[in-house]
Amino acid sequence: MPYADPEKRRQYQRDWQEKNRLKMRAYSRKSYYKRHEAELERSRKRNAESKQYIRDWHQANKARRMKRVIERYQSDDAVRAMRNQHMKASNAKVRNEVFDHYGRRCACCGESELAFLSIDHEAGGGNQHRKSIGIKAGVHFYRWLRKQGFPTGYRVLCHNCNMATGFYGVCPHQREQFATKAPTLSDFDLSMVIGL
Numbered sequence: 001m002p003y004a005d006p007e008k009r010r011q012y013q014r015d016w017q018e019k020n021r022l023k024m025r026a027y028s029r030k031s032y033y034k035r036h037e038a039e040l041e042r043s044r045k046r047n048a049e050s051k052q053y054i055r056d057w058h059q060a061n062k063a064r065r066m067k068r069v070i071e072r073y074q075s076d077d078a079v080r081a082m083r084n085q086h087m088k089a090s091n092a093k094v095r096n097e098v099f100d101h102y103g104r105r106c107a108c109c110g111e112s113e114l115a116f117l118s119i120d121h122e123a124g125g126g127n128q129h130r131k132s133i134g135i136k137a138g139v140h141f142y143r144w145l146r147k148q149g150f151p152t153g154y155r156v157l158c159h160n161c162n163m164a165t166g167f168y169g170v171c172p173h174q175r176e177q178f179a180t181k182a183p184t185l186s187d188f189d190l191s192m193v194i195g196l
Contacts, residue, residue: 118162161173
């Protein structure tokens with residue numbers, strides 16, 4: 001022992017530890033890994049097996065998990081309210097885009113209240129057309145129009161004019177116009193017919 005005096009010995013040890021701190025850490029780490037290498041390997045293997053088991057279980061039980069998620073989602077009133085609010089805003093945005101493109105006035109009677117307006121197939125047969133493309137009426141149809149780039153062949157009618165045209169073949173506004181005289185080509189609004 002270089003120092004018989006305990007105070008000098010402690011000071012020597014402190015200085016040596018300060019100088020060789022990195023060397024001591026490396027030695028400790030090396031000896032730790034050497035002692036625990038087998039345990040670490042077993043742990044890694046268990047983790048890998050556990051992760052694979054979890055992946056396999058999730059894949060095998062995907063339908064059951066989704067059913068539980070949906071049930072939880074649908075039973076939560078706050079989530080449902082937030083979803084409904086988001087869908088109303090999204091539907092209103094799509095509806096506004098469609099009416100911005102096709103116009104915000106009924107082509108027959110001139111009604112401009114957005115709540116009363118709808119999109120009409122100019123050539124008729126809207127129900128068959130929607131069935132053939134596999135969509136429902138309303139906002140689903142508006143989304144389809146937007147996705148197709150707002151094709152021609154559609155016009156804006158109020159619900160009254162649209163229903164009357166569908167039921168009777170002609171809107172009462174048009175029938176009144178033709179009741180006093182025989183219709184001529186100038187009586188028709190050609191912009192409605194050609195989609196302008």
